[in-house]
Amino acid sequence: MDSKYNISSKNWLQITKAAIKRIKPTPVLPSGNSPKKIKIDDHLKSNSNGVNNKKKEVNGNQAGNDQQNKKAIANKNIQQQRRNLPVFAIRNRLLEEINKRETVIILGETGSGKTTQIPQYIHSARFEGNKKIGITQPRRVAAISLAQRVALECQSEVGQIVGYTVRFEDCTTKSTKLKFMTDGMLLREAMVDKLLLAYSIIVLDEAHERTVHTDVLFGIVKQAQKIRKAKNFPALKIIIMSATMNVDHFSKYFNNAVAIYLEGRTYSVNINYTVKAQEDYVHSCLVTIFQIHKQRPANEDILVFLTGQEEIESVAHSVRLIANEHPASKIPIKVYPLYAGLPSQQQLDAFRPLAPGMRKIILSTNVAETSLTISGIKHVIDTGMVKSRTFHSGTGFEVLRVQRISQEQAWQRAGRAGREFDGFCYRLYTKSEFELFLKSSVPEIQRCNLSNVCLQLLSLGINVVKFDFLDKPSNESLTSALEQLYQLNAITSIQSPELTDLGKQMSLFPLDPRYSKMIISAKNYGCLEEIVSIVALLSCESVFYTPVAKREQANLTRHKYMSTLGDHLSLLTIFRAYNNANEKRKWCKENFLNAKNLNYAKEVRTQLMDICTKCNFEKSSCGKNFDQVRKCLLTGLFMNIAELHGPKQYVTVDTKTPVHIHPSSVLHGTYPHCVVFSEVVMTTKCYLRTITTINPEWLQEIAPSYAKSHRLTTQWTQNGH
Structure with missing residues (x-):
């Protein structure tokens, strides 16, 4: 990296300021005259x-x-x-359009007020009648913070007129009329109430994000609207909102629905590109943070977009270290991480304003891209990168890699700087690089494992193959998902799939079907307590905290919790010790463990046990009889087996793909003959992550039909396993 990028150098990262003209669509609203004002x-x-x-x-x-x-x-x-807010001036005309149409698409610039105001306008006009208005968000932090803001504007407590529902947290009452929720929660409601009869209006916000749950909801609410109309049930009105989307595509899908454009935003954003391409975006990010910190006054806060928890924690450490050792300004700073794995309360810490004379620096994943107004943000630093998971149906692997964002995402990120006042966006890439970005992100439903989607749709009695997707996944992906469900005994057949009794039970858990199968099987192996703990730990970010400077010390300290049988049982041992610790935060610090993630896993475990109780599963524990746990893991992960072929080389049994044990695994360097794994990550090689040793003979006992077509070539020769 050139010396001009050095933190201590007087020559900071070169940025070229570009006065970008926002492309505004031809407005449908408002009309020439300002509409008559109404009392709200x-x-x-x-x-x-x-x-x-x-x-x-x-x-x-x-x-x-x-x-x-x-x-x-x-x-x-x-x-x-x-x-x-710009939307206020045209609220009357907007309500007229919404009232006379079954489906409306609203495209409004970031900062126009559409997300917080339109649901309130609809409620003020009493369009919902005696039912609710449901507003979906792709992420839990957005659903919670929006509910809190709208409740404040309505002078109401959260949970009364305005409430929210996210995974494992319901803050609503019978009096709730405006219900913010994640798209996944509305999807789970649809599994109980297929026609969504509790709602008269569904607002699908941030539609451009195209999460797998949002795409499924498009088809479900469209079908519910059609059936309710055919049966003369109370009408269901659908509103699709976003700041950036392919309007023609959405309009055609929703029966040529009218698109309404809301012009104007409250504040402008100056876009800045780098003069030349950056080799190390993390270093460039640090340089830009301190360039802003040195030159700008206090209380002009900074939002930085990074790719994941580990990167965020690393940058946070660097920012604090540099601020202490090489202060570029006398202004004190406060650094806040923001990512999906954080507990809700800690996520919301980032939204609280600081005292005068300070600066807030928020390091976030793409959870902060949409619908969030974070108080004080005037500067956005966009690395142009995102961590994305892609499923390859041919190999059965999900590949997690860091890649470029789309142009849509870039504009969403820039918009975070203009929510409360004029702002600045610093893009750590050149304008020519930006022009090569994809216009829109590839929909998640076209790049993820569809087994859970298929399970949920089948629980609704929907034919998966004929389902009306906005963008249909490939037949190969759908077939792969159905094959996995069939192997798990969740469906009767691949050609004409229907849920078995086991499949119906699996659909009750908001989990990967393989993990649901493990929990249900645990009652047969007398290890429900252990398996639910392991699944909860697999549902959160890594519980390990390994500072670069103390890597060896961290590994030695945690060694006492490591199991020679593998990572799943090591996680279980750590979780048991965490629950027995009196001062949990102190214990985590001493053992280089992430207290936030362990606490989140504990919350998830509580909710999973509640579902088990509702299913009348008897609580059971196998104590230290870990063979029962390993067998139970195999009931859901039997398609995830790898065996040793030659020196230091593993091959997956299912697809015969060469793989390696990930360096982070407790089994790295030991080469057991046969292992079961939770996932595969692909970097320069294919690595197995979170693995446990198994006895090959168990496969015949647990999954005989699969064992018949996938014969193991190795013999169990290790002693003591």
Whole structure:
């Protein structure tokens, strides 16, 4: 890297400022004249005033009055902010269009106010009647933070008129009318209520993200709308919203639905490109952070887009270290990580404003790309990279790799800088590089393992092959998913699939079908407690924290928890020790373990055990009889077996693919004859990650039909296993 990128150098990363003209579509709204203003949320305001009056009666002292005055001023400011949003001026015309159409597509610029305001306008007009308005978001942090913001604007407590539901957390009541939720949660509701009769309006926000759950929801709500109309049930209105999307494609899919364009954003964003391509985007990111920190005043906060937890933790450490050893400014900084694996409360820490005279630096994955307004953000640093998972049906492998974002994602990221005031976006790539990015991201449904999608659709009685996808996955991917479900005994056949009793039970768990099968099988092996713990740990980010400077010390410290049988049992041993620790955070620090991720795994485990209780599974534990656990792992992962072929070379039994044990595995360098693995990651080689030794003879016992067509060539020769 050239010396001008050196943190201590006076010559910082060269940035070229480009005055980018935003491409605005021809507006449908508003008409020439400003619409007549209407009074919004009268019932909420009168109710709130009533509450305030009661408080004044009870707290008749000066302190109480001062508190009420502060609340009144804060509410006045919030209502003024709402009136300043571009969408406010055209709300009447917008409501007219929504009211007269079954399906509406709304394309609004970032910062126009569509996500927070349109659901409130609809509720103020009482379009939902005696039912709910459901608003979906691709990510839990967005669903929670939006519900909190809208509740504040409505002068209501979260869980009352405005609530949210995310995985393992429900904050709604019978009085909830505006329900924010992740798309996955609405999909699970559809498994119980196929026509979504609890809702009169469904708002599918951030439609451009094209998560697998969102794509499935497109087809489900479209079908529910059609059936409800045919049976003269209460109508279901569908609203699709985004700042960037292929409008023609969506319109055609939703029966030529009208697209409404909302022009205008509250604040502008200046886009900056690098003069030349960057070899090390992480280093360039650090340089840019401290360039901004040196030159800009306090309380101009920075949002940085990175690819994953490990990268975020590493950059956070570097930022703190550089700030302490080479202060570029007297302004104190506070660094916040933000990624999906963080517990909800810690995710929300990033949204709280700091005291005057400080600077907040948020290091985030793409969870902060959409629908989030993070207080104080004026500068966005876009690395142009994202971590993406792609499933290859031919090999059965999911490949996790860091790759370039799409142009759509780049514009979404830039938009985070213009939410509260004019902002700046620093793109760590050249303009010519940007022009080579894909226009839109490849939909997740075309690059993921579809076994869980198929399981969910079959639980709804939907023919998977004939399902009306917005962009249909390949026949090869669908067939591969059905073959996996058939091998797991979840469906009756591949040609005419229907759920078996086992498959119906598996669909109750919000998990990969292989993990669901393991949990259900655990009752037969007397190890439900152990398997649920392992599955919970597999559902979160890595529990290991290994500082680069203390790698050897960390490995030696954790060695006492490592099992010679493999990674799954090592994770189980760590989790047991964590639960027995009195001071958990201190214990995690001493053992180089991630307290956040272990706590999240504990929360997931609690919810999974609740599902087991509802299914009347009897609690059981095998103690230290780990053969039972290993056999149970095999009930779900028998298609994930690799055996040793020659010196230091493994081959997968299912697809005969050469693979290697990942260096992070406790079994790295030991070369057991036969292992079961949770996943494969592909970098320069194919690596098996999270593996456990097994006895080859167990395959015939646990999956006889699979064993018949996939014969093992090695013999079990290791002693003690």
